[in-house]
Amino acid sequence: xxxxxxxxxxxxxxxxxxAEIGSGSSPVVVFLHGFPEIWYSWRYQMLAVAxxxxxAIAPDFRGYGLSDQPTQPEKTTFLDLNNDLLALLxxxxxxxxxxxGKDFGSFVVSYFSILHKERVSGFIVMGxxxxxxKPLEFKQGLPEGFYVSRFGVPGRAEADFGxxxxxxxxxxxxxxxxxxxxxxANEDQEIMDIxxxxxxxxxxxxxxxLTAYGALYENSxxxxxxxxxxxxxxxxxxxxxxxxxxxxLFIKGExxxxxxxxxxxxxxxxxxxxxLVPNLQIVNLPEGTHFVQEQLPxxxxxxxxxxxTKNSKLQ
Numbered sequence: 130x131x132x133x134x135x136x137x138x139x140x141x142x143x144x145x146x147x148a149e150i151g152s153g154s155s156p157v158v159v160f161l162h163g164f165p166e167i168w169y170s171w172r173y174q175m176l177a178v179a180x181x182x183x184x185a186i187a188p189d190f191r192g193y194g195l196s197d198q199p200t201q202p203e204k205t206t207f208l209d210l211n212n213d214l215l216a217l218l219x220x221x222x223x224x225x226x227x228x229x230g231k232d233f234g235s236f237v238v239s240y241f242s243i244l245h246k247e248r249v250s251g252f253i254v255m256g257x258x259x260x261x262x263k264p265l266e267f268k269q270g271l272p273e274g275f276y277v278s279r280f281g282v283p284g285r286a287e288a289d290f291g292x293x294x295x296x297x298x299x300x301x302x303x304x305x306x307x308x309x310x311x312x313x314a315n316e317d318q319e320i321m322d323i324x325x326x327x328x329x330x331x332x333x334x335x336x337x338x339l340t341a342y343g344a345l346y347e348n349s350x351x352x353x354x355x356x357x358x359x360x361x362x363x364x365x366x367x368x369x370x371x372x373x374x375x376x377x378l379f380i381k382g383e384x385x386x387x388x389x390x391x392x393x394x395x396x397x398x399x400x401x402x403x404x405l406v407p408n409l410q411i412v413n414l415p416e417g418t419h420f421v422q423e424q425l426p427x428x429x430x431x432x433x434x435x436x437x438t439k440n441s442k443l444q
Contacts, residue, residue, distance in 0.1 A: 130172055132179075135195075140216035141209075146195035147217070150175050151184035156250070156441045157223050159214070160187040163232020163256060164354055165302045167194040167345045169338075170231065173426035174433055181434050183227075188217060190237075192353020194345040202353040203283070206361050207233075207262070211240040218248060227437060228252040231422060233358035236260060240366070242373045251376035251440045253433060256419050257387060258379050258397055259406050261371035265362040270391045274314035276305070280359040289319040290351050296343025298351070300330065303339070306419045307331045309384040333424045376440045377409040380432055382417020382424075410436075 137144040148168040158178050160171040168187040175185040189196040190210050199205050214237060218226060227250050230238035235254040240262055242249045252259075268278050280286045290298045301324040305312040314320050330339065346354075381388070381397075388394055396402055403409055412432055414421055422429045 130176070133172070133175060137195075138217055138220050140213050140220055143191050143197040143199065143213070145188050145191065145197070145213060145217060147186055147188045148175065149184070149186050151179035152182070153184060155182055155184040156227065156437070157184045157186060157225075158227045158229060158437065159218075160185065161214070161228065161230040161234030161237050162187070162190070162193070163230075163234045164358060165299045165306075165342065165346065166231065166234075167342060169341050169345065170420075170423060171229075174229065174422055174430060177426075177430040177434060178437065181437070183437060186221075188214075189345075189349075190353075190357070192357075193349050195348060198349070198353060202356050203360070205353055205356045206364050207236055207240055207357060208364065208366060210237045210357065211244060214241055215245060215248070224248065225250050227441070229433065230254050230257075232256040232419070236262075236358065239373075242375065243368055243371055244366075246373065246375070249373075249375050251378075251436070252373075253378040253380065253436055255380045255421050255429070256382070256385060258381075258393075258402055259373070259377065259409070261405060262364070262366035262368055264365055267362070267390045271311070272313055274316060274318075274320075276312040276314070276320050277359060277362075279314065279320050280355055281362070283360070286320070286355050286359075287351070289321050293321060294343070295346040295350070296339060299342045299346055300324075300339055303331065303334055303342075303420070304328055306386065307334075307424070309386055309389075309418065311386050311389050331418075331420070331424065334420075338423075371405055373406050374408060376436070377406045378432065378436045379409060379411045380417070380421055380429060381411055381413050382419065382421045383413055383415045384417060385419045385421075387419060
């Protein structure tokens with residue numbers, strides 16, 4: 130991955146780290162990570178789209194990886210990440226982009242596609258479908274040990290994570306999130322206790338990958354990462370029309386535990402999602418988990434390139 134370049138762009142008073150590859154005159158694809166991911170989670174897709182003639186950019190969100198920490202991490206919101214993306218595009222003189230989001234990066238894609246429609250050529254989301262900005266209540270009907278509830282309590286996850294080094298925290302979360310069941314702890318245990326030290330990594334996730342993630346989270350810590358997404362799910366944004374008409378693709382892993390969150394399958398299958406994104410295509414990957422872009426890079430790369438080719442004109 131030596132061909133991927135790294136630089137820092139100052140936006141909204143913070144230096145954001147971006148990874149980049151591809152010609153400056155090519156159509157731009159911006160990749161937005163989730164948790165516990167980072168720019169590195171898009172390594173396969175960045176190389177693939179650059180080889181196909183696109184310019185790939187993957188930032189670390191504020192407070193993540195090599196990007197600056199905000200002065201008050203506990204006040205960071207999804208809207209801040211949306212504003213950072215807008216400022217980043219302006220700083221790079223990019224007028225229009227394709228957006229690709231995973232996990233809570235899909236929330237940022239959703240915000241941006243609604244608030245800045247004129248800047249978006251199309252979008253792809255994975256792990257989490259398009260969701261309009263509104264308070265999200267995933268806790269209803271799930272036990273107290275639900276990981277989103279636990280991570281949302283200030284101090285609790287910090288104490289849980291603080292018993293381990295950053296690399297082990299990332300290891301445990303990758304193992305938990307690659308399963309098909311929602312991570313839920315018993316009353317007498319913490320989320321990190323669910324994973325035994327002897328549990329192997331997913332076969333598609335190497336020790337080298339884990340070391341790369343561990344080093345990046347060792348740098349940033351988890352303070353901002355726990356705020357966004359987990360403590361910002363109540364956020365409200367004044368949106369009059371949440372409908373987005375650009376071409377869109379939802380790559381859905383059939384074994385993704387997120388599909389078992391209350392209301393999600395119904396939201397996808399009932400027609401509500403398609404009513405908000407009329408030009409949406411949904412592709413199911415039968416063996417896909419929450420990390421489809423790393424687990425099944427060839428299949429995902431094919432879908433991404435097919436979408437980009439269909440909806441852009443390379444010069």
